[in-house]
Amino acid sequence: MQPALELDELRSGYGDVQVLDGVSLALMPGEIVALIGANGVGKTTLLRTVSGLVRATAGTVTLYGERIDKLPAHRITAAGFVQSPEGKQLFTGMTIEENLMVGAHNDRAYPCMKTTMEEVYQLFPILAERRHKLASTLSGGQQQMLAVGRALMARPKVLALDEPSLGLAPLMVDRLFEAIGEVRKLDISILIIEQNVFQVLSMADRGYVLERGKVMLSGTGRELLENEHLRSTYLGI
Template structure:
């Protein structure tokens, strides 16, 4: 564990604020984010919505350390996240559910959950957290010995969220949780997100399904071509004529 993580763990409160200021990032010569400012307070559910190619996944990759910003500051609980390696984030209380789930298909459901509890501090709580995941997702309990690659899309998403919860996070990053799922399954996934946040977990979710995400978050940012185009409460954005016309198909 790096000195930065050790210091953060000893000094960070049980719940912390995520703050991004002037974040710029890209891939080689391609600029994906242009001066993004974003804040997520403890206990909040915040959404980042926008079309394909807006930079939503890039934004989460920057927060989780998979992509280093070229400019700007990124802090969680007052500590600089750019000094933290991606594999050290669970020790700070941050878990990332990536786009397309990224499960280990040849491992069982329970083995995937065990991977989520790989950190030394999480291993001691494996049984307790596994049982909590199974209470949130009873379907996973039924399929605990089934290979993850044989699950349905909705079940795989449940397993991916469950794996992230195994580290005992305070901040959960969700990347396009509704992608590729049938409408009825999308509703189930968002109902589970609502339940998770009602239990006090801080959630940052990036999503194309604007109508669904605005029902479960407190606030949202609209990201367009790498820039924040609008921000506000979910109610205010849902009532905004431009948002209704562009993203909700309403006039």
């Protein structure tokens, strides 16, 4: 089976500072894959490199067999790799519905904007209830739902989530992870960076552990949860 997303010996960084040092990983269609690692090891840089916001200095990125690492960022999004960034980055002076509409502004997504919006509203009913309210009126958890919903509006083939549970109350984290599980049913593969290691590996099909810009461990979610190095380093067990 052809990977939905494949990175082969990917290297990138900022100026003279190399952050990613030959990262190889694959995400299969319909999978939820977790990317685990301490702060500063290159997780967000990896997403920014795949998204085209940081240029790769070596290696390749393919989306369903087509190279995307030389494309500009807007064309990578249109091709189907869509990132929901850390910190939400919403337009708080716009309504919920207007924020969602912004996400659909590419040639592939725009024609089915109404259908996609209804899918988002089914996934997050609170957004439907408050669709004409300003994004600034939402709670932190609701704003994160809106950020994920806006990314879904771009009709991703692969959805990348960067720390979606950051700063959320435990009950809201549970609701968000339930929704992420539902996204899989839309035939979307998910790559997720998450500090809540136990929760993300409990739901992920597979995971990769990034250390010093390299993949140091990989396996199923269950295998990684049982790995002694990961348990002692990231779970404190």
